[in-house]
Amino acid sequence: MLRPQNSPTRELVNLDGLWRFALDDDAGPEPWTGVLRTDLEAPVPASYNDVFADDAIRDHVGWVWYQRTVRVPRGWAGERVRVRIDAATHEGRVYVDGSLVAEHVGGYTPFEADVTDLVEPGGEFRLTIGVNNELTPTTIPPGFTTTTDDGRRKQLYRHDFYNYAGLARSVWLYSVPAVSVEDVTVVSGLDGTTGVVEYEVAAGAAVRVRLLDAEGATVAEREGASGELRVPDARLWRPGAAYLYELVAEVVEDGAVVDSYSQPVGIRTVEVRGTELLINGEPFYFKGFGKHEDTAVRGKGHDPAYMVHDFRLMDWCGANSFRTSHYPYAEEVLDYADRHGIVVIDETAAVGLNLAIGGGMRTGAVERTFGEDGFGKATREAHAQAIRELIQRDKNHPSVVMWCITNEPASFEDGARDYFAPLVDLTRELDATRPVTYANLVFATFETDTIADLFDVICLNRYYGWYNDTGDLASAEAHLEAELRGWEARFGKPLVMTEYGADTLAGLHSVNAQLWTEDFQTALLETYHRVFDRVPAVIGEQVWNFADFQTMAGVFRVDGNKKGVFTRDRRPKAAARVLRKRWRGQD
Template sequence: MLSPRTSPTRDIVSLDGLWRFALDTHAGATPWASRLASTLEAPVPASYNDLFVDTEIRDHVGIAWYQREVRVPRGWAGERVVLRFGSVTHAAQVYVDDRLVAEHTGGYTPFEADLTGIVRPGTEFRLTVGVDNRLTNVTIPPGTVTTGSDGRDRQSYLHDFYNYAGIARPVRLCSTPPTFVADVTVVTGRDGAAGTVDYRVETAGEAADATTVRVRAVDETGRTVAEAHGSEGAFRIENVILWQPGAGHLYDLVVELTADGGTVDSYTQSFGVRTVEVRGTEFLINGEPFYFTGFGKHEDTPVRGKGHDDAYLVHDFELLRWTGANSFRTSHYPYAEEVLDFADRHGIVVIDETAAVGLNLGVMGGLTGAAPTPTFAPENFGGPTRDVHARHLRRLIERDKNHPSVVMWCLANEPASNEEGAREYFEPLARLARELDPTRPLTYAAVMFATPDNDLIGDLFDVLSINRYYGWYVFTGDLRAAEQYLEQDLRGWARRFGKPVMMSEYGADTQPGLHSVWDTPWSEEYQSDYLAMYHRVFDRVPEFIGEHVWNFADFQTSAGIHRVDGNKKGVFTRDRKPKAAAFALRRRWRGLDGRRPGPAANG
């Protein structure tokens, strides 16, 4: 699905702003049939949970309704009219006046509704969106809804971040010609000093068969550097400027659909020329070994929840640059397209992850002491869940395939890869990912219960991403023992699989302002010493290719005795103030510059 772009043939109207808002318990049986009888207004994009002071809204389980009026521009006569949502968490019903025009499940990927013939240019229509936040065993991520003795529904889930809901990303009304460019795929390579570009253009509409395709590659000065004709083809860019970590050089692929000598449609797809591969135990970008430094992040900010915010986008990337980070993982779901566009332009490397977090019933058993339930049993996360997971994976790759910043697909976070049924679950997914995109390596983030001895799926993937918390959840406060077990663990993964190993999560909850001269968990000194211990181990493992601290910033979680106002493992507070660990990371990472560190790098 193409991201919305203005062009000589396309226009966009933003529908962001304040919408009328009501819970389903107050909206009546058919809230789309008339104006919502509510005085509440909610901003789009934003999650709704933290906006109001009413706990009924914050704790609501079920559908909430958004509504506004939309005027179609007068100049769109004869054009195709498309309504596009960046995301709705987790399922959506979309009505134009009294008509259902779209349904979508999946809270982190875009969807569209073709309104051509339903709405008329120069007129107004009522747009109503039902937002369903419920998670079940056949959603990604999964969850469980139960009804209490008081008749209220309650949502439980297995992931450690708050289940924010709402219209979290931009909403746009778009125009295209009746015959239009439907999709563009760009795959790049290198041939000496030249860049090679394979492209594929899909067209659709009433007269698509009567059109021809021509493409032009344009550099950042506006100069055409290559041209080609046909819906599929290839061309070379001589003396190419590569997209590289820290230097996000981009070209534009201008796609023009023509008929009878005139332009029918025009769409511009940016791209960067770069290569990615795993060779032995090295991760290579443009043929050079690359060492990941950075974070697992979250789309999480005060008040807006998971709502996209350009101000936080810019500030977060500035903080990444300040620390010396060169990369991040989109834990634990696909981020807004605007985030990846920004990473493309600024040379930040991205590991792009599906929303498959929580596929591990053993974690809950470990927290509660209850006997674990088999994760991949049919009544839990068996075949139907895998089918949903496959749809999410397909949507992720289709959306993000052209981003040069994306160098690896992460299929899941902390699945029960040590349990019976894991291989049957993941082998078809890994095969699907390689069919959809044979150019990028695959990974998954392994939970602590999965060890080099019992993991069942590591050989299906190209890079071993390991989540470990020795010194926090295990050997709490004992960094000497934690160091011994961490090194033994990492060397075991490298020895068994012979593949690159990186740390996709390591961290310790830290209360800003708490200080101690001892190894006291929750203190700022302990967080810094904890990270330094991990870095010593990383520098001793030859197969090691990167470190992603958990987490970039503190974030909100569900209430419970394991969390006090959220997860505090951030090296920045939730409002982006640095803890002592942020300065320690800056000292380490700014000297690495994407290179493999040696023992002296730890300082």
């Protein structure tokens, strides 16, 4: 599924703005059959939970409904007309007037419908989108629902971020020619100083391609739906120094171009060699953050102003990378990373596959995580589909250098290997050009983890000094180094610390190593950095978290997770300057 774009043969209409909105309980039976009965209007893109100052809406479990009237441009006669939803968290249904045209499960990847036969150029239609936020044992991420004594449904889940829901990304109406480019895949490589771009175009007719440099000059061209383009003395996509070419794929009939689609291309290589990850043959060290799509009021709603500001703050710190914890981010985020040379670990929404923890804390559960009584074949198939959709969507982004297929699973339990081995194989089958990784939980040590050998890179989430050795940084330093050396000795693979940090209240200080102070957060980070510098297999550090973020209600979370280096409204804590000094060499 190609991302819609304006081109010489295509047009698109953005459908963002205010939509009529209602909870399923208030919408009446079959709300898609007529005008939605409601006084509420919801912004798109945005999560709906915090918009209305209404507990019943914030805590609602189940379906909600969005609706608006859409006019089809009159110039689209003879074209195919499609509706695309960039994301519906976590399940979506799309109706044109009274007709169901699309269904999708998975809250962070796009889906679309061809509505040509249901609409008329120049005419209007009623577009209704249902969104269901319920998490179950067979969704990714998983969850459970309970019913209170007074009949209210409550959503329970194992991950430590709030289950924001709704249409958090854009909705589009777009046109394509009757015969069109349906997919483009590019894989880049190097032959000495010559860039090699292998391409494959799915289309229903003859295809020709041209590769343009950043100035618009043609540097290679070829006819055929698949092939190889060679670029002498190619300019490479490098971390911190992005260079993008443009692949123009054209469908040709009777000598005329009937469709044209442009795909940015970054020429670069990624490989793992021993305990190093190489980009263009050069060792790369990850400096950056785990992040969340999370802002006040909008929840997970994509906001270009926040996006740019976050990237500039990361640059100010000297970060060169981030992980899309714990779900695929909006495509605009990866586009920006492509253009600016920021390296991305791209992660599925498979967080919470661990019945021993909840919200980052031990639950005391004794149930088996994997198997038909926990997360079994149906969950694994949903997980596989999430991997397919992630790679299909993001396969052409040069910024993406690794696929992370899960965060903090119960990889120390029986059943974990049977669950994950087929998923690792699937990931490599879909894309053999990028390393595969996962983020390991502290309960799965280098002695007890059962899946680490399946992966190319081992990512570790560790909280010595916070959840372990609480407040004792001397013990934390010794235990962290011992563990890292254990992973290094047993597996001989690159290690990336993808989470480390401490909850911190902005403005709280102490002359002692007191928990929750800015002083303790900075001391903890410096402790970890000393250890990283002593362990050769460590090839990266990504602090948890870039900014404070909202979580589920809990007595150990006061207005969310406070491990951010920046506050939720992006004001720096003292730790931001510690990172700036380490990563940039500047105070």
